[in-house]
Every structure is written in C-alpha cells, then in structure tokens.
Amino acid sequence: MATLHIGNVKTEEMSGDPGLLTRDQLVLAGCAAERALWFARDGDVVVLPAAPGEAFVEHVTRTTGVRAASLRIVVPPAGRAGAPVLTADRLADERLHAELRAALDGRAPDRVQAYYPDAAVVALAGALGAAHAVPGHAFLAQGGAAAANSKALFRAVAAGIGIPVAPGETAAGPAAAAAAVARHFAAGHPVILKRELQSAGEGNEIVSPHAGVAPLGAERVTVLDAAAVRAHLEERWPWLTDGGRGRLVVERYLPGVRPVYAEYLVTGAGVEHTGEGELLMAPVLDGVVVPVPDLAPDARAELLRLTRRLCEAYRAIGYRGTMSVDGLVTPGGDVLLNETNSRLSGATHLHDVIARAAGPGRTLLDRGGWAVPSFAAAARRLAATGRAFDPSTRTGTLLTCDFTRLDGTVGYCVVAAGIDAVRHEEAEVRGLFAPAARS
Incomplete structure (x- = not known):
C-alpha cells in the first residue's frame, strides 16, 4: 500500500x-x-x-x-x-x-x-x-x-445556501469594481480587493477613503479619494486578475476581526472535521494557533456549523480531499465565512500529524522565521536544552519546515498546555541563538 x-x-x-x-x-x-x-x-x-x-x-x-x-x-x-x-x-x-x-x-x-x-x-x-x-x-x-x-465561486455558493459573509460582490471588469468600491467608500468603509485564486493574503489589497486603517490580510492600505478609484483599479487590474484570467472580489474591509478557520476531510462517505485554529496576521499570514485560544463556545459552535455546511455543498458538486474554510469572528462574536482552500493547507500537517502526537489538552503554535546557523544546529540545540518535543510529556518544539536555503530560518511548532505556556516557550526557543551565532 x-x-x-x-x-x-x-x-x-x-x-x-x-x-x-x-x-x-x-x-x-x-x-x-x-x-x-x-x-x-x-x-x-x-x-x-x-x-x-x-x-x-x-x-x-x-x-x-x-x-x-x-x-x-x-x-x-x-x-x-x-x-x-x-x-x-x-x-x-x-x-x-x-x-x-x-x-x-x-x-x-x-x-x-x-x-x-x-x-x-x-x-x-x-x-x-x-x-x-x-x-x-x-x-x-x-x-x-x-x-x-475560487473566492468568486465561494461567495456565490455561500450566498446561495445562506452562509453569512462580508458585504461585497464579484466584479468582472474595472468599471464594475470601481462602482462597487465607490458604494463602500460613500458609506465611509474601506475595501479589501481579493484575487480569485491566491493564498495567505498574497493576492489581497486594501483601499480606503481615509487614513488610519491598519492592514490585516493584505500587505498595505492605499488611501484613495473617490475620483482616483477607477484609475487605480485600471492600473492594478492585470495584477488583481492574474492578467485578466480571473475575477476580482470586492468586499467591505472589517477592522478588528479575528481570522479563524476550520479544516475538514471531504470524502464520498461524508465530511470529517479534522481541526480548527486562529490565523495570525502581521499583516499577512504569520503563524497558526491550534485550537483557537479563548474562543467563546457559541462562536466555535457556529464556526463549525457554518463551515461544515459549506463543505457539504462542495462535496455535493464532486470535490474530495482536504478543505480548509477561513472565517472571521467579529468583536461582537458573530461568525462570517471568508473563503475556501480546497487543498492541503499550511496547517494540515499540524492537524493530521502533530496534534495527534500531542493529544488532548495541548495548544500548538506554528510559525516561521527563527534564524538559526543551520537546520541540524537548531535540532541539536533544542535537544541539548531539553526543549525538543517529548512524546512522554507531550510538550516541546518541533521543526516543521526548513527555510535555511531561503533566508537562514526554520519553521517551528511549539506544543504546550495552553496559549500562555506556548507563548512563553516560544520566547525561550527564539532566544536559543544569539544574533552573533548566525553564519
């Protein structure tokens, strides 16, 4: 086999x-x-x-x-x-x-x-x-x-089955997109523009009629007056639509929300929930916490209800495999869905492998960007300091990805009993190599 x-x-x-x-x-x-x-x-x-x-x-x-x-x-x-x-x-x-x-x-x-x-x-x-x-x-x-x-199909499916999403629409050309942005600007709302196919916020752009908007889910915010919107969209259209091959999603940007997700395995037999977590943005994806810390039980139940219902809709049209559905929890506790990722996600290995090894009662924090002399040196230092993952205690740190040939860093997953313990241990791990130790 x-x-x-x-x-x-x-x-x-x-x-x-x-x-x-x-x-x-x-x-x-x-x-x-x-x-x-x-x-x-x-x-x-x-x-x-x-x-x-x-x-x-x-x-x-x-x-x-x-x-x-x-x-x-x-x-x-x-x-x-x-x-x-x-x-x-x-x-x-x-x-x-x-x-x-x-x-x-x-x-x-x-x-x-x-x-x-x-x-x-x-x-x-x-x-x-x-x-x-x-x-x-x-x-x-x-x-x-x-x-x-497709983020465009997601909005259509979600609307068709009554799933709450951020106010917005899908635009096929710069004129329609400019009209949609103008409606949000007239009400004083910033807008997030989303390429139809992309991931981790890399295909998003935020535009706003006023300054003071902190980006979340996109690299930057561009401040525009109403008269400049059409010209901006025409200039950016090739990038926003992958050379005109895709459609553009225009949504009201919602400050202050918590980005979360739930992941499932979609098979011919049904939909199996495999895990959920919080997406850490700074301002684009900077890490994942599994499960979502301090999420109200009602909000978690609603997240799972809505995401499962959406997965069932995609299952009905023939999709099979891993499906991660992103959502937003508003400051008032409402849950909106955001997009589908019908593929392996950056957290699938956390749910399918590491969380199973960690067992119940453990929180996982997965990030990149730990500067190390080499992957092997990082593994040795974790072991020598007693900070490597220990199956007997179900705590410690694993190295999840090797980015050393890119920028001399590694991805890591800290496992501990609760979010406070995880963040404390992450700080300890990040301090294992002084800046002078890099080669």
Whole structure:
C-alpha cells in the first residue's frame, strides 16, 4: 500500500504565471513543498521540486516513526520556472513518469495526495495507471480545483445556501469594481480587493477613503479619494486578475476581526472535521494557533456549523480531499465565512500529524522565521536544552519546515498546555541563538 505524495505548492492555476514571481517567492514555495514529508509513511513515494536536506528528513521521520530509508524521494527535471516549484510541465515529463514507475516497482499507487490537486496531478496519476487514486479525480480533471478554490465561486455558493459573509460582490471588469468600491467608500468603509485564486493574503489589497486603517490580510492600505478609484483599479487590474484570467472580489474591509478557520476531510462517505485554529496576521499570514485560544463556545459552535455546511455543498458538486474554510469572528462574536482552500493547507500537517502526537489538552503554535546557523544546529540545540518535543510529556518544539536555503530560518511548532505556556516557550526557543551565532 503506497501513497504518492506531490509537493506542488504555487502551481500556475493557484498562483498565476511563475515567471512573474520573485526568486524568494519561488524558493519559499519549494521549501513549503517539503511539508509533504510529514504525511509520508513507510514505503511511500514523495515528489518534490528539489532534494530536501538530510537533517530535515531525519527530523521528520524520527518524529513520525517512519523508516527514512523506506521512502523514495523523486525530483523531476527542471521545468519552465526552473527547479524551485513543481510546474505542470515537470509533472508531465516522461522522465519523471519512468522514475516513478521504478520507485513504485511497476505498481500503481494506492493513493495520490497532492498539495494542490489539479488536472496536472490527475494526468500524472493517469500516466501511472492510477487516476482513480486521486480523490475526486473526475471533478479535478475538468478544472474542479480552480472552481473549488475560487473566492468568486465561494461567495456565490455561500450566498446561495445562506452562509453569512462580508458585504461585497464579484466584479468582472474595472468599471464594475470601481462602482462597487465607490458604494463602500460613500458609506465611509474601506475595501479589501481579493484575487480569485491566491493564498495567505498574497493576492489581497486594501483601499480606503481615509487614513488610519491598519492592514490585516493584505500587505498595505492605499488611501484613495473617490475620483482616483477607477484609475487605480485600471492600473492594478492585470495584477488583481492574474492578467485578466480571473475575477476580482470586492468586499467591505472589517477592522478588528479575528481570522479563524476550520479544516475538514471531504470524502464520498461524508465530511470529517479534522481541526480548527486562529490565523495570525502581521499583516499577512504569520503563524497558526491550534485550537483557537479563548474562543467563546457559541462562536466555535457556529464556526463549525457554518463551515461544515459549506463543505457539504462542495462535496455535493464532486470535490474530495482536504478543505480548509477561513472565517472571521467579529468583536461582537458573530461568525462570517471568508473563503475556501480546497487543498492541503499550511496547517494540515499540524492537524493530521502533530496534534495527534500531542493529544488532548495541548495548544500548538506554528510559525516561521527563527534564524538559526543551520537546520541540524537548531535540532541539536533544542535537544541539548531539553526543549525538543517529548512524546512522554507531550510538550516541546518541533521543526516543521526548513527555510535555511531561503533566508537562514526554520519553521517551528511549539506544543504546550495552553496559549500562555506556548507563548512563553516560544520566547525561550527564539532566544536559543544569539544574533552573533548566525553564519
């Protein structure tokens, strides 16, 4: 029973032309793709854009109890965007297919799990005689991944089944978008503009008729008077719509809300809740806390009720796989839903692997940006100081992602009994290396 894991972060469909991304964005995506190793079990095959570091593989497999030697890690020839990400042409390469057949000993995989399960993934599985091993393959082969991840379709589905969302609409052109923004500006409200397909706030922009708006979910706020809105949108339209391929979501920006999410596994048998958490924004995604700390029971119940109902709607049209639904909790305690992420999320490994190891009564805080001399040095320092995750106490810190080739940092997950203990331990871990220790 072998699973084929595909770390295709930043696909063309999800993030647009990779040629328009910066080198750092591409390398970051390649590092994030290595999270696929958290899901691997003995005998599995993992397709990654580049070979992961030995220290990272050893750390992950020691945590999961997988025999590292049993894993087959396959890296396809570089594609049109080079080596950092798995573009569709790399998945279609016959040399990759041949190497996968060899790694699988000529057998078809029993299951295919991709970060972003699109038509290119279904085609690769089909070349291995295993299209059926991709959950929801018939839906995905017809472009279903783009539909299931579309912020525009989300608003339509949510409105159709009575799910509360932020006031707004979807615009197909600059004129319609400008009219929508003008209506919000006339009432004194700032607006968040959202690309149809993107993630982690990277495709969002906030515009406001007045200063003093703190950004949350977008890098910056642009202050515009009513007369400048149309010109601004026409200038930004190619970026906001991925060169005109997508639609633009125009929503009232709601200051003071808490970004949260709930995650599910959608199968033919039903919808299974796998976890929920809070999205930390500074001003775009800066970490995840699992579960949401200090969330009122009524708000949590409403978050789970609404997100499950939305997942059932997507299940009815054929989507299968992991589905993470983002929401907002207002200062008054109301819950609004925000978007769907019908793919593996940046928190799926937390729910499916780490939270299970941690068990009940534990809080997880996952972040990036810890500057270290090397991944191996960070792992050694955690162990030497007694701060590495200990299964017997179900507390400590795990290294969840290796970003050292990008900027000399690692991703980490602190596990402790409650949010206060987690934040205290995070401060201790971040102080383990003085700035002078970096090389």
